[in-house]
Amino acid sequence: MRDYVEIGLGRTARRGYTLNEVSIIPSRRTRDIDDVSTAWQIDAFSFGIPMMATPSDAVMSPDMCVAVGQAGGLGVLNAEGLWTRYDDPSQAYARIADLSEGDVGEISTLQEIYAEPVKPDLISARIKEVKDSGVTTAARVSPQHTTELAPALLSAGVDILVIQGTIVSAEHVTNHGEGLNLKEFIADLDVPVIVGGCADYQTALHLMRTGAAGVIVGMGADEYASSDQVLGIRVPMATAIADAVAARRDYLDETGGRYVHVLASGEISTSGAIARALACGADAVVVGEPLRTATQAPAGGRYWDSVAAHPRLPRGGLAPAEPDRVSLDEVLFGPSAAQCGRTNLFGALARTLAKTGFSDLKEFQKVDLVLSRPDA
Numbered sequence: 001m002r003d004y005v006e007i008g009l010g011r012t013a014r015r016g017y018t019l020n021e022v023s024i025i026p027s028r029r030t031r032d033i034d035d036v037s038t039a040w041q042i043d044a045f046s047f048g049i050p051m052m053a054t055p056s057d058a059v060m061s062p063d064m065c066v067a068v069g070q071a072g073g074l075g076v077l078n079a080e081g082l083w084t085r086y087d088d089p090s091q092a093y094a095r096i097a098d099l100s101e102g103d104v105g106e107i108s109t110l111q112e113i114y115a116e117p118v119k120p121d122l123i124s125a126r127i128k129e130v131k132d133s134g135v136t137t138a139a140r141v142s143p144q145h146t147t148e149l150a151p152a153l154l155s156a157g158v159d160i161l162v163i164q165g166t167i168v169s170a171e172h173v174t175n176h177g178e179g180l181n182l183k184e185f186i187a188d189l190d191v192p193v194i195v196g197g198c199a200d201y202q203t204a205l206h207l208m209r210t211g212a213a214g215v216i217v218g219m220g221a222d223e224y225a226s227s228d229q230v231l232g233i234r235v236p237m238a239t240a241i242a243d244a245v246a247a248r249r250d251y252l253d254e255t256g257g258r259y260v261h262v263l264a265s266g267e268i269s270t271s272g273a274i275a276r277a278l279a280c281g282a283d284a285v286v287v288g289e290p291l292r293t294a295t296q297a298p299a300g301g302r303y304w305d306s307v308a309a310h311p312r313l314p315r316g317g318l319a320p321a322e323p324d325r326v327s328l329d330e331v332l333f334g335p336s337a338a339q340c341g342r343t344n345l346f347g348a349l350a351r352t353l354a355k356t357g358f359s360d361l362k363e364f365q366k367v368d369l370v371l372s373r374p375d376a
Contacts, residue, residue: 016236017371019267019276025368029357036353037360038346040284042261043192043213045136045159048072049332049346050278050361052194052263054220054288055140055162056305057081057089058319061298062129064291067328069135072346073287076138076162077126078306079149084123085116089298097300099318106318110309118145120152127156138194140164143180154191163195166219166233166307166315168207182210197265198244199235205247208260217244217282218266222289225305225316237267238280245281270341271348278349279367289319290342294328301325 003015040050051073053060060068061083065075082089092113099106123139131137138160141149146163153161163182186193196216198204207215217240219225219233228234244262252259264277265286274285292303301322308316326343330336334344341348358364 016239018236019238019273019280021371022238022276022280023370023372024275024279024352024356025370026355027357027368031354031357031359033350033354035359036350038350038353040361042194042284043160045074045192047074047136047284049349050282050284051332051346052076052138052162052284052286053291054265054286054305055081055164056288056303057083058299058303059288059291059294059297062126064294064296064298064328065130065137066133066135067294067296068291069130069133071328071332073332074136074138074160075130076140077130079123079139079141079153080118080145081306082113083126084118085114087122093299096302096304096318097321107308107314110304110318111311111314114309115311118149120149123149123152124156127153127158131157131159136160138162143168143182146180146185150185154189159191160213161189161191161193162216163193164197164216166197166231168196168198168216182207182212186211194261194263196263197235199233199240201243201247204244204262205251208247208251212260214261214263214283215244215248216263216265216286217241218264218286220286220288220305221266222269222305224289224303224308224319231315235266237264237277240266241277241280241282248281271345271352272341274345274349275352278361278364279369281365283361287345290345291328291331292319293322293325293342294331295325296328297325 004012007013038049040047049072053068053075055076055078065077068075082092136159139153139158140162143165192213194214195207195212197219204215218235218237241264261283263284263286264282268285277285289303292301303319305316331343332346334347336344353364356367
């Protein structure tokens with residue numbers, strides 16, 4: 001039953017819940033941690049952990065994509081990022097590293113750096129770098145540039161195509177040229193497509209009907225994002241995930257068994273948030289800002305989202321450098337020297353499964369939940 005509240009005469013709003021407001025309830029059974037599995041599979045591709053990396057240049061380079069893949073996750077390179085604009089992006093990273101926290105020119109500097117055009121030959125070269133390592137190769141394009149850039153990605157042999165924007169619909173309407181029809185576009189492809197983000201049941205269902213293998217729920221919001229302040233758009237992730245899971249269930253019935261994966265992107269900054277997102281029904285999570293802690297992250301511990309460099313409407317700031325950096329393996333699997341839940345992300349997930357008595361992620365999606373007061 002949908003929970004609506006009156007916010008004024010003649011105007012109601014639906015109540016939504018963030019991941020912090022959801023708590024996981026242990027069952028009567030616990031399980032040995034060595035007997036649980038965090039494995040995830042989408043289409044023909046299997047992964048040791050249910051993680052897709054956010055395609056931010058702050059945390060994703062060809063080498064980092066390889067490292068994430070070798071660790072069991074899915075690394076995603078931004079096909080419209082620094083690595084496809086510059087033969088050697090080290091000077092661009094150096095300029096960003098020199099920016100002071102809160103520098104009035106930080107956004108204009110990012111905009112200037114990203115004004116360099118994307119080069120299709122670099123797209124092919126970067127994909128080949130990742131593919132030659134033997135890991136699953138994935139790249140992200142925005143909906144606006146999909147038809148332009150996807151051919152270079154596909155010809156280079158990308159395994160999974162990610163079409164991601166702040167908000168993505170199944171059919172973009174425009175009076176200026178021909179819009180992208182995702183259903184027609186995906187039908188012509190031989191590779192699985194992950195598409196998003198979306199925030200509600202109806203949009204998730206429409207995206208599933210395009211033939212996508214996975215749907216991203218949420219806008220990747222973290223403490224450095226500003227879509228709420230700039231656009232007035234905020235997605236309470238627990239509710240958004242639950243809505244998309246309901247759409248997945250209805251689409252499964254509608255198609256007689258076609259399963260579309262739900263990937264949670266937003267409010268994912270700790271191991272506890274990962275567990276809550278999966279408990280709400282997500283199949284995997286999109287992890288971004290926590291990866292800046294890894295020593296292999298190309299920006300030296302700084303973080304920004306791709307929309308922070310938008311040429312006309314930047315959204316999001318530049319995070320200061322992470323002072324305590326550790327290896328990617330420690331970020332994902334520990335051991336952790338801190339108690340804040342920002343390292344050993346998926347070692348903690350395995351322990352949550354064990355503490356609640358579930359052997360794998362599909363079973364864990366049935367765990368009992370309770371609403372609790374959010375953090376003060």
